[in-house]
Amino acid sequence: MTKARKFLALALAAAMTVSLVGCGGGEKETEAPATEKKTEAVTEKVTEAPTEAVTEAPTEKETEAPTEAVTEQVTEAAALTAAETEAPTEEETEASTEAVTEQVTEAAALTAAETEAPTEEETEAPTEAETEAPTEEHTEALAETEEETEAQTESGAAVTAAEIVATAESELVELESEAESDVAALITAAELEEKETEALTEEETEAPTEAETEALTEEETEAQTEEETEAPTEKVTEAETEALAEEETEAVTEGGAAVTGAELAAAEAESESEDVTPAEKDGNTVVIATEQGLEGKFSPFFASSQADNDIMGMVDLQTIVLDRVSNPVNNGIAGETRAYNGTDYEYTGAGDISVTENEDGTVDYELKIRDDIEFSDGEPVTIDDVIFSMYVLLDPTYDGSATMFSLPIEGLEEYRSGMEPLYSLLLDAGEDNTDFTYWDEETQTAFWTEALPAAGEKFAQSILDYCIANGYNAPDDPVEAITPNWGFEVEEGATALDFFNAMVEGHGGDYKEVSEVELASSGLWSYLDPSYLIGIETEDSADYISGIERVDDYTLRVTTTELDATAIYQMQIPIAPLHYYGDADEYDYEGHNFGFTKGDLSAVKEKTSEPLGAGPYIFKEYSNGVVYMDANPNYFKGEPEIAHLNFLESAESDKVNGIVAGTLDISDPSFSVDTAKQIASENGFSDDEWDNFDGPVITTKLIDYRGYGYIGVNPNNVKVGDDPYSDESKALRKAIATMIAVYRDEAIDSYYGSTASVINYPISNTSWAAPQTTDDGYQIAYSVDVDGNPIYTADMTAEDKYAAALEAALGYFEKAGYTIEDGKLTAAPEGAKLEYECILGGNGQGDHPSFLLLKNVADAMKEIGFTLSINDVVNADELYSSYQNGIAELWCAAWSAGSDPDMYQLYHSQGSTNYYQIRVDELDELIEAGRASTDQTYRKSIYQAAMEIIMDYAVEIPIYQRSDALAISTERVVVDSMPNDMTPYWSYLDEIEKLELVQ
């Protein structure tokens, strides 16, 4: 009994806890409005103050001032600070300011100053404010407020170049705030000023242009405001003006009224008040939806899922940037302007990249990074950080998702595999070596007595040929006549081999040096019997990569042994801080120590879940299903506008609702007509207006997906006879492909609406290599019949086209050897069938863009006695394994494309994901040629030809290019602060520092 009582008591106690917690929940609710009030109050202050401050301040007098001031080297200006000020100058100015802001850009704004700039004289204006205002500079204003705030503003104003230290007192404003305003945009400020003053005359504006002036740069102005707004009649303003450059003075004149720093500040204040009031920096959070169940691998080395990579991208800075069509930006440091969709966009990044193709076939990639970047912890970024990052990515034990190791970097193989070419080992061991651990005596003897001399002879001959070919010698010249041109003397009647021996002797027997120094076209080793080129595993592998060379503190050079068009993309790597991921003390470039022990990445892996970098945001924590980030004040493009960034794990079903409810600000719902209709209804539109993407609640941005949907055909399973590449086999596949191609429009339109398009080549529209409709030879996929004549005419209706396609398909079947009677297939040739299966992953419910398409095709082909069965599997793994293991006959899938259109992986005989199992020499050659060139026009034509071959073999039917959607809360996010023309390669995350919230 007592136990039962105890239990009851326990339950009671627990119940009490519940009620407490319940109350807690309630409190939270009531608290929220309170915060809102507070923020409202602040907003009011912010918006009110600057406007009033500015409106009345500037007068004719002010506009005059700069003109004179500029001409003189030293001027003193009277500045009136804060509030209603009566300027003690010849003319009276009133500046009524209510200085109540927390943002001190505005604090400076409070200083609605008037300047008098008497030439060649020093004037003291009777204000209590001392203003030293340099022009392009930082103004620090201190105001006393209840709360201490710091705000940084950038404006840019090369004003008259006055140094103003303004001390203003204001009792009304009992706030203390500190502000740094970086005045740098003269023109803007000046223009604003122009608006206000109206008193500007053209004469005045012209005046100062010719003046010799000096401007002090980067001066700091401190203004202390502690006073009531009406008081400051007696303020003193001192202004020293030195204009530095003519440019600046000109700029001043453009604005005309650019006067003292104080005025600028006023102008600036107004400029802010005119904008959509940006949210105050502190306490601002944007919530971005991310996928449920992040893997938590945010390290620049080990992030693998897209979501983890997005987070990594916020924290880490990449060496180079890619533009909107995924072209590398070569001059990221200075910035480069590139046009896209009719608009010029400026791209800046952390580094420059230049590519030099050397005569010996090697390629140098010179990477230079900015010298003014810091990691978020304040440590400067140097090239050593990049070298460290590369060595981690290239470590033999590296198992992350980056594939830099696949590059033909010089010395990489030796470094990674601990293998050295046999010839190299043989040379190092010498002719008299007796250690036969890695090779036998016979090999050694053969090498020294036969292979090496033979190669040497060819090597020497290549030099002789080179000399003749370049006109240094006549074709008939004997060897001894040629060698002097190469710096060697040989006896009369010498052979090429003698020449070679002479060179070896000249280099003290160092064959490697001979090969490196004396080569004319190719190195000595390229003439060796290939059996000496194989790698031998030794205990000592190279302790560094010879192809990665440190040039200076901010530059490195990567040398690859051959040209690889995709290599430049691999130069885009995240810059990981050596001092954080590695051991900076251990780093010694010359000593081949790169901040970690080769082969041991455990220390790097320990930091996998806590990244640090030089990106726009600082990683704080990943907990409760949220990744928290704070703005990085050291970000080289300036501290982001929004102070906090949350990536909230969200289910697909919450991605639209979450925005409506205020849980999310930005999300990426899977886009279909249904999603669009849901968004339309939240925006108050009808279902028919679903394609109106600018709504009051949610703004939708569509971005082409960086991939495409296709239907693949395995030639080994869909063929006639034994040869999958015979004309008959091709015809069979083309018969099916023709039918599928014609039904694409209807199906894609019904699934995606106008937000997806049918494509005619197996490449994403987002790639620069995608054929355009205007290109020569562009045609609809599978639109010609067996004789090469077009199947469709322009005036055909959909029904006509279906009939024509069926007719054309019969033609192909006939060519394939099918027996046709009365327009029906009655028998299949040997090796072929009357029934084929297409597998797709539509969750078993036909939820797939190609499902309706295949159903229509199957119905149509049934009429001619051909069965296309559709296998809609629930489990995607079943689909993957069926086509990846080469079991599937036809299958529906989609590719996600990389940055470069290289097709090696997909269609080359050796391609690791060549699921089409297409192995055609002609195609291999084109693909190899494509990746061996950097000429885009040439490559584009190569790829078009390659795609035509792929289509000719009918192993793939390109289906659709769909769009990704970005849903943005119109109520909370300033949509205009997102970049225009977003592409898969350039999203708002690439300009996250500019993103603003509405308040």
Added chain:
Amino acid sequence: MRNYIVKRILFSIFILFFVTLIIYTLIRCLPTSYVETMAIQLSSKPGSKSYTEWLEQLNASYGLDRPILVGYVSWLKDFAQGNFGDSWRFTVPVIQEFKSVIGVSFVMGAISLILELVIAIPLGIVAATKQYSKSDYIISASALVGISLPTFFFATILKLVFSVKLGWFDTHGIVGRNYAQLDAMGQFLDKCSHLVLPIVTLTIVSVGSLMRYTRTNMLEVLNADYIRTARAKGLSEGKVIYRHAFRNTLIPLVTIVGGSLPGLFSGALITETLFSIPGIGFVSYQAMVAGDIPFTMFYLSFIAVLTLAGNLISDILYAVVDPRVRIA
């Protein structure tokens, strides 16, 4: 009594053995495979080995190349030694992942259980004492509604009304946008407010059955002879119900509640998933979908242990509250 408990424990271990064997077999037979997915990823890298080669290598390194029975025995050995291995999906030790998510599930479960008791028992008693009255019908009908509501449906309705339409709560997640900027108290309250809807969901959908159970038992007791006796000897109605009848109703109630105590640790898979609450239910769901055998095995075995423990506790509690059982 001791013998009885020992016997029950031994019996539980025996059951556990077969339960885990069945679970292991089922997991190995699942069509979704972590290793296959990984092999696909790895083989698609440039210059990589083929899919089949990767699959072979990974199967070997994950011990999936062994027959099911052999695999089970080796798993069992580790399990018995308290070595649960590393989660494949989360790449941390299973126990570490478990510890990091169990807290919120437990809190949710505990609060909703207490709410259930607080709501269900008094209402059940009212319904029983006023049988066939208006309040009885209302209570019984709403209990039935609660039981009949599927969790996913009810949770979605709650989200639609209170999050999307009224905007009172966030649709999902366990913390609000400014969580990181709040002080400790603020963070606590923030979390509380995010747990309101999930707890309401859990409570409403499970309160009905407990309510009906209370009512039925109460009715049974009220019809018992000793209640008639109590009334006959002139006790007040309050004393009859709350002193004599209620105490006897407690016997079956305590066993049922005791039995559900271990369930506090099992999480609420559907509710947590719907509200994106990183609890054990949500995490185990992700692990299962990804084919993470170590984590799934741990979780399912854990549930099995809990269920067995729950039964055991019920039996023991039954003895605690009913002296007749002890004597017997």
